[in-house]
Amino acid sequence: MFCFQCQEASKNEGCTVVGVCGKKDTTANLQDLLIYVLKGISVYGNKAKEIGIYDEETSLFIAKGLFSTITNVNFNDDKFIEMIKEALSYRDSLKNKFMDAYKAKYGEEFSEELPEMATWYSDDIDEFYKKGEEVGVLATKDEDIRSLRELLTYGLKGIAAYVEHAYVLGEKSDEVFSFLQEGLAATTDDSLSAEELIGVILKTGEVAVKAMAMLDKANTSTYGHPEPTQVNIGVKKRPGILVSGHDLKDLEELLEQSKDKGVDIYTHGEMLPANTYPFFKKYDHFVGNYGNSWWEQTREFESFNGPILMTTNCLVPPKDSYKDRVYTTGVVGFPGVKHIEDRKPGQQKDFSAIIEHALKCEPPTEIETGTITSGFARNAVLSVADKVVDAVNSGAIKKFVVMAGCEGRHKTRDYYKQLAQELPQDAVILTAGCAKYRYNKLDLGDIGGIPRILDAGQCNDSYSLVVIAQALMEATGVKDINELPISYDIAWYEQKAVAVLLALLHLGVKGIRLGPTLPAFLSPNVVKVLVENFDIKPIGTVAEDLKAIMGEE
Ligand code: FS2
Ligand code: SF4
Numbered sequence: 001m002f003c004f005q006c007q008e009a010s011k012n013e014g015c016t017v018v019g020v021c022g023k024k025d026t027t028a029n030l031q032d033l034l035i036y037v038l039k040g041i042s043v044y045g046n047k048a049k050e051i052g053i054y055d056e057e058t059s060l061f062i063a064k065g066l067f068s069t070i071t072n073v074n075f076n077d078d079k080f081i082e083m084i085k086e087a088l089s090y091r092d093s094l095k096n097k098f099m100d101a102y103k104a105k106y107g108e109e110f111s112e113e114l115p116e117m118a119t120w121y122s123d124d125i126d127e128f129y130k131k132g133e134e135v136g137v138l139a140t141k142d143e144d145i146r147s148l149r150e151l152l153t154y155g156l157k158g159i160a161a162y163v164e165h166a167y168v169l170g171e172k173s174d175e176v177f178s179f180l181q182e183g184l185a186a187t188t189d190d191s192l193s194a195e196e197l198i199g200v201i202l203k204t205g206e207v208a209v210k211a212m213a214m215l216d217k218a219n220t221s222t223y224g225h226p227e228p229t230q231v232n233i234g235v236k237k238r239p240g241i242l243v244s245g246h247d248l249k250d251l252e253e254l255l256e257q258s259k260d261k262g263v264d265i266y267t268h269g270e271m272l273p274a275n276t277y278p279f280f281k282k283y284d285h286f287v288g289n290y291g292n293s294w295w296e297q298t299r300e301f302e303s304f305n306g307p308i309l310m311t312t313n314c315l316v317p318p319k320d321s322y323k324d325r326v327y328t329t330g331v332v333g334f335p336g337v338k339h340i341e342d343r344k345p346g347q348q349k350d351f352s353a354i355i356e357h358a359l360k361c362e363p364p365t366e367i368e369t370g371t372i373t374s375g376f377a378r379n380a381v382l383s384v385a386d387k388v389v390d391a392v393n394s395g396a397i398k399k400f401v402v403m404a405g406c407e408g409r410h411k412t413r414d415y416y417k418q419l420a421q422e423l424p425q426d427a428v429i430l431t432a433g434c435a436k437y438r439y440n441k442l443d444l445g446d447i448g449g450i451p452r453i454l455d456a457g458q459c460n461d462s463y464s465l466v467v468i469a470q471a472l473m474e475a476t477g478v479k480d481i482n483e484l485p486i487s488y489d490i491a492w493y494e495q496k497a498v499a500v501l502l503a504l505l506h507l508g509v510k511g512i513r514l515g516p517t518l519p520a521f522l523s524p525n526v527v528k529v530l531v532e533n534f535d536i537k538p539i540g541t542v543a544e545d546l547k548a549i550m551g552e553e
Contacts, residue, residue, distance in 0.1 A: 001028035002138050004520040005154055006071040007408055007493045012520045014137075021072055022317035029132030030080035031069040035153065036135040037087040038065045040117035041094060042184035048098040049178055051105055055097070058090045059177035060167060066160035066180065068331040071494040072294065072314035076333035084128055088121060115188040137521075147523035148197040149187040151498065154521070155204040156183045158499025161246075161312070162211040164331070165460060168249045169218035176214065179207045198529065205506030208499040212463035216378075219461070223248060224278035225379035226457060230371035231275040232288030233441075235364040236264050241354060242290055242304050242364075244268040244297070245311030246460050248277075250329055253348040254309060254355075255283045263358045266290040268300065269314065270434050273457035276375030289372065290364060293407035293437035301326070306361040307354045309340070313494065314434075325361070327354050372440050376454035378464040382471055388450060389475045392485060396447050398426040400472075400486045401549055404462055404500070405435040406493030412516040413438060416491055418542045420444065420453070424550060428452050430468065433459030435491040462500045466507060481508050487549040488512040489539065492519070505534055515539030 001023075004014035008021065018024060023031075041062060048054070065083055068074045095118075102110040117135070122128065140146035163176055186192060186200045220226075241263055243251050251274050255265055264287045267274055272289045274280050291300035294314030301308050301318070307325045310332045318326045318337065329340040329349065343349045381388065391397040401423060403416060420429060420439035429439070429452060436455055444452040456464035472484050490501065490512055498519075504512060511534075518527060518538050530536040539545060 001025035001133075002136050003028050004137065005150070005495060007406070007517060007519070008410070009520040012517050014520055023075060024077075026129060027075055027077050027080065029129055029136065030077055030084065031132075032136035033128055033132035034065055034080055034084050034087060035069060036117045036120075036131075037084055037091060038062050039184045039188050040115075040120070041087060041091040042181035043114055043118040043188055044091060044094045044098050045178075045181035046185040048094060048101070049181070051098070051101050053094075053097055053101055054174060054178065055094060056172075056174075056177070058094055059174075059180065060164075061086065061090050062180050062184070063160040063163045063167070063177070064331055066157045067164050068333075070157050070161060070313055070496070072316065073312065073331055074333040075315070075317065076335050078335070079333045081125055081128060085123070091118070092121075115190075117188055143523045144194055144525045145197065147521055147526040148194060148201065150521040151519075151526065152183055152187055152197065152201050152204060154495040154498040155201065155208065155502045156180055158496040159204070159208050159211045161496055162208075162215045162460060162499070165247065166211070166215040166218040168247070169222050171214050171218035173210065173214055176207055176211050179203070201502065202506060204499070205502035205504070208503040209463070209466065209506060211499075212460075212466070212503060215460055216463045219248060219277075220379070223252075223280065226273060226276040226375040226377040227278060228373065228380050229276040229281075229375040231272065231374055232371055233290070234288065234369040235266075235290065235366045236287050237363055238262060238264050239358045239361045240264045240266050240287075240290070240304065240306045240364050241358045242266050242268045242301070242306065242308040243271050243274075243311065244294070244308060245313065245332065246270050246458050247311035247330055248274060250309065250311040250349065251280065253343075254351045255280065255286055257348065257351045258355050259283060259285055261355055261359070263306075263355060266304075266364070268297065268308070269294045269437075270458045270460075271311070272372075273374050273377075273455070273461065276377075276457070291367065293434040295407060295409045300367065303365040303367055305364050307357045309351075309354055325357070373451055373453070374455040374457070376451070377456045377461055378467040378471075381454060381456075381464070381468050384450065385471060385475060387448065389472070391448055391450060392472070392476065396426060397428055397450070398424070398485065399550055400428050400430050400484075402430045402465055402486060402488045402490065403435060403439075404430070404432040404456075404459070404465060405491035405497050406459065407434040407437050407491070408493045408516070410516055413491065415516060415539055415542055416489075417442075419489065419546060422542060422546055425452075427550065428454060430454050430456065430465055430486075432456040432462045432465055433497070438491075459496050459500065462503070466503070469507075482510050489545065489549065490514050491516065509534075511535045511537070513537055513539050513545060
């Protein structure tokens with residue numbers, strides 16, 4: 001195996017024996033083979049589109065396939081074997097449609113030479129494992145082309161997750177779906193120069209903004225606009241079910257099926273912002289958030305005492321002490337962990353097993369009490385836009401610091417807590433994603449009623465931060481996004497953060513600080529391009545960065 005797609009890649013170079021995330025080498029190789037076949041489908045998909053053939057089911061399959069290979073989503077070899085088989089069948093059916101249409105249109109057989117991923121086939125599982133070893137990241141020998149191809153692929157994985165979430169709520173875009181195939185096909189094209197690949201990567205940022213806007217629309221049109229909310233972090237006396245991940249539809253169906261059953265529902269990690277949606281507030285048994293970000297689950301799932309529903313990333317390989325209480329659903333999977341099947345058309349998923357399980361469990365052990373504030377998504381912030389603009393104009397707010405992104409295990413991430421603590425009283429933190437758990441329980445006060453930590457929601461809600469920046473531009477008459485009093489100090493971990501980063505670059509944002517380390521998949525030359533064109537920089541010390549952020553260097 002060789003994997004370097006996340007921030008915790010071993011030695012910031014790559015995992016080669018087993019993933020720091022717990023991914024086995026066999027799983028990594030099967031994931032590589034799945035990506036390889038998805039690229040093969042995309043080679044045909046791209047060509048088919050040119051002659052007017054588009055298949056939504058195949059597009060959705062590609063999105064789910066990409067999503068399932070994001071860090072901490074699926075650890076189950078059997079699932080990847082099943083998906084590789086399905087992928088080969090999708091590829092061949094699309095190929096046949098394309099070949100027939102081509103012949104009908106041009107009166108001759110299609111005879112262009114195609115890359116191997118468009119033609120390779122096997123139904124032998126041993127061969128899957130073997131082939132997976134050959135077709136991973138290191139198959140591209142040139143370090144810079146490899147870096148660009150992977151940067152592109154990881155951006156596409158992030159977009160795929162947004163697309164899948166939006167699709168479940170009835171929002172879709174042929175343009176975004178098609179771009180997943182265009183981007184994947186570009187990674188197979190040996191004739192593309194580094195400059196041309198960079199062009200596709202920047203377009204990925206543009207499509208990421210569209211995908212994020214689509215997901216925002218899906219969420220807010222289904223569940224209403226998040227409202228500023230004090231979310232309870234203590235526990236109640238009844239048995240509970242803990243819901244983690246990002247999938248709001250799963251939460252909705254679980255809440256509906258569990259009402260009046262004698263159980264309470266709590267959020268964990270990235271599900272916290274669900275507590276701020278008007279739609280979910282109507283459930284009396286939806287009682288708050290338990291614990292912190294994803295990596296603390298090994299301790300917090302233990303003390304929760306009840307069953308846990310993992311709707312998406314981040315799953316940490318569960319300890320035996322609570323493994324029987326973990327349920328996965330959707331694209332998530334782990335060997336030996338119970339999986340709740342997908343919904344059938346027109347029906348809900350069946351959460352009865354997890355509800356019955358909860359009733360046999362002790363209530364959660366309290367680990368903290370009080371509340372945390374969330375719900376400052378775009379609508380809530382824009383509803384106090386006058387107040388915010390006045391505070392900026394009067395100098396009461398000198399700086400907004402976007403500290404969005406991911407959390408992770410590394411001790412170096414204490415940087416974000418310290419920076420939050422040491423930011424001067426006239427700085428406001430804008431956040432989204434699980435990165436906030438480093439500092440969202442600190443009391444940083446407010447500026448004239450505006451909290452100094454504005455939490456827009458999940459990493460999936462980063463679009464809110466874009467809308468807030470654009471609204472500030474409009475209100476202050478600033479023409480260049482970089483003239484706004486906003487500084488970006490992004491924490492990254494997995495591939496959705498890569499999509500968000502590319503979105504920010506597309507919007508022209510310069511001077512982003514990225515930490516706790518720069519991605520292992522960026523070669524020195526690619527870093528150079530990002531520094532020269534976008535002034536991207538790694539985080540420094542808290543003291544240095546504070547000065548620079550506040551414009552005191
Ligand atoms: Fe956090 Fe993990 Fe949200 Fe990422 S829960 S790092 O995959 O999705 O951000
Ligand atoms: Fe390593 Fe991250 Fe890949 Fe897991 S996802 S194998 S931790 S680089």
